[in-house]
Structure formats: structure tokens, C-alpha cells
Amino acid sequence: MRSLHLGYTLVGVLAVLLAFWSSAIRRAPVSEPLLALLLGVLAGPVLGLIDLTDQRMAGLTLETTRILLAISLMAVALRFSATAYRTVLRPIGVLLVAGMAGMALIGAGLAWSVLGLPAALAVLLGACLTPTDPVLASSVVSGQPAEQSLPARLRQVISGESGANDGLAFLFVVLALIAAVPRPAGEQLFEAAWGVVGAVLVGLTVGYVAGRAVRAAEAREQVDKGSLLIFAAVLGVAALGIARMAGTDAVLAVFVTGLAYNRMIGQESRASEQRLDDALTRYLVLPVFFLLGLELPWRQWLELGWPAAAFAVAVLLLRRLPVVVVALRPALGMSWRDAVFLGWFGPIGVSALFYLTYSHREGAVDPRLWAAGTLVVALSTVVHGTTATVGRRWYAAR
Template sequence: MELPLLYATIGVASVVLALLSRRLRSLPVTEPLVGLVLGIVLARAGILGGSGALGWTEAQRDTLLLESSRLLLAASVMAAALRFSTGTLRDLVRPVAWMLLVVMPLAAVISGALSLTLGLPLALAAVVGACLSPTDPVLAASVVTGDVAEKSLPQRLRALLTAESGANDGLALPLVAIAASLALTARHPGEEALHLAWQVLGAVAIGVVAGVATAAGRRRASREHDLAAGPRLVLTLLLALATLGLARLAGTDGVLAIFVAGVAYGARTDRSTREEQDMVDEAVNRYAVVPFFAVVGAALPWADWAALGPPLALVAVGILLLRRLPTVLLMAPALGLDRREAAFAGWFGPMGVSAVFSVFHARDQGVDDPRLVAVGMFLVACSTVVHGTTAAPFVRLFARVAGSRSP
């Protein structure tokens, strides 16, 4: 009975969330938070994981979370790439570059340094820091999308958070690979540098070709009336899946390739088609997170957390407060943000699906210390709760402060 009960529970929760989707954006609740709590409850009841019918071994858990997070990231970064026009994204090249080249590496250093207080070896702390450095596009979407966000937040701020979260998930993988190589000493430094360069440059090339070719194919199919309305709506999801497969076959960074493919496709697609397809991508992404975070909630390593003790909670507080907020505030002029916008952008750098993917990617590369999963999953759980409950109130606070400063 466990499997039908699981389907029913997650399905009913998703239906309720869909029916309340507009109102949900004004409440301190997000779909990932609901999924996380649901997974914890189901695991404690023995329905998902543990001793239930869906119990898994450690290897099965790792594979399930790695591949499901990979697919969810594929959909979410494609949605991020399509959310704003190419002109809007082009205007953000400089601030996004600052976020990727300064804020993200410093986030990795700060997170790794704080992790050292748990007694982790330097190399393992570096892996933890790299895994926690990117901004999650799934959790970030709950902040920058919806009627409330569109009315309360400047478009440029929403676009900056979207572009950063879409781009830095792919670029975080080289950081993870560098940190993992320090932990494993698996490759010669020269070989590792060539491998990382190919991961990034190859991903960009594959993304550009896939995006441009798909846009050209869509235009021709539309002229010849070969493309039906239904398939047209899911074309970008199919593009994301195809790009992911091609990038992985070529040994490049699949997540980065998908974001580039989305941007290239959007640049050669009319606005109405792009917005229509983005709406479908966002809807799929928004409700796919419920079963994903239910699995995350069921897989939380409570025993490993207990072994690390109270310092783990203190490290989590430090990472949430210091990982990017001070850096973004200091860099506000370079980012073209005022202090209020910088505080908002600095706070909302959530850790979620991208961190789960990075943690289990590092595991797949051979970093098998259980403390990596323990620390990484604790921060994902904390970020899901903290950023999920503060998103709607902080958006409203941003709007009130902006209104009070208006002439």
C-alpha cells in the first residue's frame, strides 16, 4: 500500500498547491518547502525511504538524487534563460560577470572556511564550499516570479537574480571539480586544467549550436505548418533534454550548455513564443520540485547531523548570513544596485537543487566522506526553510520601503 499512498499524498498536495498557486506567492510558503516537509513526514511514517517499500541503499539514494536533480536543473535553467528578453539579459552582462567571477568564488571560500570549524579536512571543506556556492534557480524562481514579485521588484533586479542563478549552476561545476581534485589528487594539474576548459568552452559551443539550430528548425516547421501547437509548447523542454544528453556525451558541463542553449534559442525567437514556452517550462519546474524535495526530505541524514552536533547549526547560520550578503552589499556600485536592492539580492542566494546536484556529483567523482552529504543536505534544508518563509514577506517589505521613498 505504500506506493499508492505515496502517489496520492504527493498528487493531492500538488493539486492543492496548483489551485492556490496565485495566493501562494503572497504567503511564507513555497512548493519546495511543502515538498521537504512532506518528505520528512512520509519518511517518519515509513512510506518513503527508511523501512518502507521504497527504502533505498546509499548507492541508490546517491543515483536517485544525482539524476533527479540533474533533470530538474535542466528544466529550471532553461526556464531562467527564457524568462527575460535577450536585450534585458545583454544589459546585465557586466553585473552577472561580477556575480560569477567574484561573488560566487567568495561564497565558496566563505562557506568552506566556516565548514572548517566542524573539523573537516581542508580539501573536504573546499568541496563543501564549492557545492554551496551557486544560487539555486528553482528556489530563486519562487522569489522573482508571480504577480507579487512582478509588481514589487524592479525588472532589472529580477532579471539579475534569474540570469545569475541560471548561469552559475553550470559554472559552479568547475569549482566542484577543482575542489574534488584536491581531495582525490586524481588528475595531473595540467590535465585537470584542460578538462575544465573543455567542460566550459565545449558546453558553450554545444549550447549555441543546439539553441540556434532548434530556433531555425522551429521557424521552418512553423512556416511549413509541420509544428503542432502542443509540441511547440514543450519544445524548449525537449531542447533542454537533448542538450543535456549531447553535453554529457561530449564530456562537457550539461547545465551550462542548457542555459546557453536557452539564451541562444530565445535570441532567435519572437517574444510571444518565448513567453508561451517559458510559462510551460516554469509550470513544469514549479511542480516537479514537490516530489523532488519530498525525496530530499526523506533522505536527510539525521544520524550524521547528530554526530556533528550543535556546531553544525552555528555553521549554517554563519553561511546563510555571510556566504554572499556582505559581498553583494560591498559590490553594490559595481553591480548597479542601490543598498536596498543589494541587500535583497545578497540575501536571496538560496541553496537547493543545484547544491544537491553538486554534492552528489562530487560523490559520483569519488568524494565519499559522509560529512559532505551531511553538511550539504543540512544547508539545503535550512535554506529551503529560511528562504522559503522569508521570500513573500521580504518582497512585500521591499515594496513598502520603495513606496515610502517615492516622492
């Protein structure tokens, strides 16, 4: 417990320091997740201050990533009005259908050809690395610097895609587990189908009921704006729990809940929830990346050798950028500048960690899966964290 309490202390101190210099961090070529990752590396592998068992670490990672995704997906769903999201349905739909399929295939192909993984394990790794992370993407598209440098439409597309594909990646992962883990195929097919259908049903129901309740409370002047901010956060956690009890895709259910809730409440009410981005997700992300820094599998990376490094670099360069810029740009209806920015800023982070941990719990225990996946997440955190400010300035200058 002493190690765990020391971790609380370090993360808390980091959060306080970042709160003091929050505006400066937004303009600097670093990000909050990157700083938390470096602190975890320093406290764990470098200084040896914190040493948790693998089983305990896996449980902490799974639950912290699940809760963080719930709150961050609520923030994504409420970042723009429901009308604004409807205007970008076409590009988001293209990215969710053709884009996700292309990224999953390329990730699997790289895992098979560069790492030499068996085909089933390569497909599973490609599926885990497919979703664009909403937490890391928030540092690119939210805040005053992003609003000044990037058009609203581009930020809406990145936000909408990062929210939706996190949940839809569950379908890819479950289908990949059919080949990777010896379980009845019929059972997993039903799990995949109910995961999507059930998530939509749960999300629509919870979001509608919550929205009606807020509107009724506001009509009687029984709720203040601060309460609405907290309500949006705990609504995400509630939707997560309900979806888990229903045995469906909890991540997708939370995002659908946020969209339904967004649709039900008025523009005036939504102004309070919109602050969820900066008020919560910037700091709730810190424990997850701190944990990642503690458990980075350095020894397994060394055992994999240069193919692991080549795989991580290839994933960042080839998994998304060619798909968006070359294959999908005409269907997206975007300029070259927009397509390049959208293609590059598809970071891999919390959602990938969640699916890697989930796959391990479901029986995919090959250590190469976790080693290669975490190397990609760590590299994406560093690269996308340091290029966010530069990328926005490049976009504005063009």
C-alpha cells in the same frame, strides 16, 4: 517498489492540491519546495512509510536533480528576452566572477573553521554550496506578486545569475575534487576546461539549430503555441543528453542552449515558452525536495553537534550577503535596497544537491560532506521559502 510507488502517490496528491491553490501559495509565506520537503520528512523519518536504500536514493537524487536543473534552466533562459539579459550583463558578470569566488572562499573558510573539516574537503563543500539555485530563486522573482513588487532589472539579474552560476559551479567543484579525491590532476584539469568550453559549444549549436527549426516551422504554420511550450522543456532535456554524451558540463550547456534559442526565436514566439516557469518548474521541483525530506541525515547531524547548526546559519548569513552588499555593491551599480535584496535571496537548493551527489559519485565519500551540505539546503529551503513574500513586501514598502 511499493515504497517508490507510495512516493509517486504522495507527490502526485501534493501537486494536485498545490494546483488548486496555486495563487494562494504565491501570496503565502511558504513555498512549494518547502511543502514537499516537509511531506518527505513526514513520510520518511517521522512515519517510516518509505524506506529506500542509500544507493538507490543517491541515484534517484542525482538524476532527478539533473533533469530538474535542465528544465528550470531553460525556464530561466526564456524568462526575459535576449535584449533584456544583455542590459544586465555587467552586474551578472560581476556576480559570476567576483561573487562566486567570494562565496566559494567564505563557504570553504566556514567549513574549515566551524566544522573543522580538512582543507581539501572544506574547499569542496564551499564549491558545492556556491551556486544560487534557479528553482528556489524562481519562487522569488516569477509570478504576479514578484512582477508587482520587484523591478524587472532586479529580477533579470537574479534570474541570469542563478542560471549561469549553476553551470559555472562545475568548474569550482571539479577543481576542488583535485585535492579531495586521489585522481590524476591533469585529467581533472582537462575535464574542467572541456566542461566549460564544450558546454558553450554544445549549447550554442543546439540552441541555434532548435531556434532555426522553430522559426521555419512557424513560417509554414506547422506548430502551435502549446507545442512550443513542451518543445522548450524537452529541448532542455535533449541538450542535457547531448552534453552528457560529449562529456562536458551538461548544466551549463542547457543554460547556454536556452540563451541561444531565446536569441533565435522572436518575441512573439517567446511568449509561449515564458509560461514554462509556472507550467512545469513549480511542480517538477516537488519530487526532488520530497526525496531530500526522505534522506535527511538526522543521525549524522546529531553526531556533528552544534557546529553543524552554527555552520548552516553562518553560511546563510555570511556566504553571500556581505559579498554583495559590502564588497560588490559599487561594481554592481545598485542601490542599497537592491543590493540587500539580491544579497539575501541567493538560496541554496537543487544545484547544491546535484553537486553534493556528483562529488560523492566521484569519490568524495566523507559523510560529513553530505550531512553539512544537506543541512544548509534544508535550512535555506525553510528560511528563503518563508521570507520570499515578506522580502517582496519589504522591498515594495521601501
